[in-house]
Amino acid sequence: MSGLRxxxxxxxxxxxxxxxxxxxxNNVWLIGDDSEVVVVDAAHTAAPIVDAVGGRRVVAIVCTHGHDDHVTVAPExxxxxxxPVYLHPADDMLWEQTHAGTSHLALEDGQRIAVAGTDILALHTPGHSPGSTCLYLPxxxxxxxxxxxxxxxxGATGRSFSDFGTIIDSITARLFALPAETRVRTGHGDGTTIGSEAPHLEEWIARGH
Incomplete structure (x- = not known):
């Protein structure tokens, strides 16, 4: 894992x-080293993602959820x-809205993907969408x-297939159980840490964010 970036x-x-x-x-994350990489999300345009891969072996393209801005160029x-492309099967209906008739592999809760001498662990965190999945590198x-x-x-829960109570449960049970120093790399905007966000849970619930 020494060369992981x-x-x-x-x-x-x-x-x-x-x-x-x-x-x-959208943020697209490339997890790997100088020889191999996992691509997290396939947003909007393929060329800059391919350029960033830079000829490395791509172990997998993992979509955190099925909204069109995160799977735009997955087949490409x-x-x-x-x-291979991985997506949690609970988001298959969203995938079909963008890529009808195109297949992908199922990303399951607890699945591990090995890259650059470490493991990426899939944590199913529904709420923003039914199949939303976070990727944890312990x-x-x-x-x-x-x-x-x-x-x-x-994340937002005001549209189809989303639910505020479910996303709060997912964050509380799955994400806030992780170490406070865990660095959070988000799908849009700036990053944060688990320790920075956890103290604000009650505020979010009160707001019904």
């Missing part, structure tokens, strides 16, 4: 659901990088949360 690529495009469309910037990346103290947890609060 996590690189960020920011891509821009739109997110569409329930008849609305919004402009968004899979073909370009000769790598040895490195790193967590990719997709749109489940941000700096300042939980």
């Amino acid at each position: 996590i690189d960020r690529v920011v891509t821009s495009g739109t997110f569409s659901l329930d008849g609305g469309t919004w402009d968004v910037d 990346l899979a073909a370009a990088l000769d790598a 040895e490195a103290g790193e967590l990719c949360t997709g749109d489940t947890l941000f700096a300042g609060g939980p």
Whole structure:
């Protein structure tokens, strides 16, 4: 794990659901070393992601959830990088809205993906979407949360297939059980730590964020 690094690529495009469309910037995370890498999310545009991979072997393309801005170019990346795409099956209906008839592999709770001498552990954290999954690197103290947890609060739950009570339960049971120093790499915007967010749980519940 000595050569492990996590690189960020920011891509821009739109997110569409329930008849609305919004402009968004997405974080794409590349977890690996000089020889192999896992790509976290497949947002908007393939070329900058392929450039960041830089010829390394891609172990997997893992989508934290099925919203279109996180899976936009997943099949294109899979073909370009000769790598499998993983998504939790509870988000298959969202995947079908973007990539009807295109297959992917099932990402299961507790699944481990080995890369660069360490393991990435899949933690199913429904709420923002039914299949939302965070990716935890226990040895490195790193967590990719997709749109489940941000700096300042939980992900949005005001649209189809989302639920505020469920995301609070997921964050409380799965994420706030991790060490406080765990670094959080989010699907949009700046990162944070578990210790920075955990004290604000009651505020979020009161707000019904």
